[in-house]
Amino acid sequence: MSFTTLQGNAGTVSDIDGNVYHTVGIGTQIWMVENLKTTKYNDGTTIPLITDGTTWSNLSSPAYCWYNNDSVTYKNTYGALYNWDAIHTNKLCPLGWHIPTDSEWVVLINYVGGDTTAGGKLKEAGITHWSVPNTGATNSTYFYALPGGYRNGNLGSFVGIKDNGFWWSSSESNASESWCRIIYFSSDDIFRENIKKTSGFSVRCLKDN
Template sequence: MKTTLLTLSILLSSLAQLSAQEMTGVFFDPRDGKEYETIFIEVELEGGATVMKEWLGQNLNYAMEDGSYCYNNYEEYCDTFGRLYHWKAALKACPAGWHLPNDLEISVLTKKHGGTKSAGASFKEGGESGLNLIMAGFGEADGTFIDVGVNGYYWKKSEGSDSPGLLTIHNGVDYFTDESIDASHRNSVRCVRD
């Protein structure tokens, strides 16, 4: 009886810790068999409603015939940082049942982590959000690559618009920038489950 009560007590304690933290999972991309860590993030919506969203916890590394690149064209960069995609490829890169993050998903996550002036620190590798966005750099249409280890550039989709959006995290600062960008740039992709 004492063993059962001790086991139950440990289980309840573990569950309480899980509810206080974000939960993690694993996703196997059926297209190429690659394994990705995922993070389940609960966010509060207007009026106090909450929703749980599952995000890839790693940059997408799905090789597309057209529009995906390894930094400096070295496969080893893809193994570490994931692939970089131009906008048209990014729109199709996420596996079935997943999508590029949209403005609302970025906005509620930003609000949860202190706003644009401080949420960047939480979004970065090792940050409180669990997203672990990394400084994967970006590529230009002319084939040059810039900023690996310095900044991370992530595609996002604006609701009701085909214009490419970009979330940029910066090394050494807590803020992030959110802007529009030329569709020919080659940036990282993080997917969110539908």
């Protein structure tokens, strides 16, 4: 299956730290092709970096971290992990961009064929960054989904690098949880789950309409 895009590879965008992200048009949407790695909000305010697991799991305020607290190994490829309070500031993405809502994730997934195959079409192909077998991965959308793992919201531990990618939406499911999307190395599905807001997940920004 081929995908019609309005603007195809739509260029680049930079965050407040100067990190440059490639972008791609998929259907009517324009997405970042890399996971976000900014350490500041778009107004220049520094986001708190929390390394201690217990502190992380007890937070009720914005924070970010690097997987295994190791920016040298993981920053450039997999980006940062943010809790949902950082999402909720509406200042995480560059100006003119935003965290996708749950409904905007649905638009993307439906456009590329639905939940049961979208994961494979969104995942980076091969096993350089994904664990074997990276089921169904074609990256036919040029979305380059990468498995940055996550930070457990109850324990503050790091889990799943190369095995799974978790991405926040900006949509709450209840007072303590928010909707996210998950892709696994062993499936070509993409999964919708509501998970604790203290979790640390990857972020992809979507261009404002």
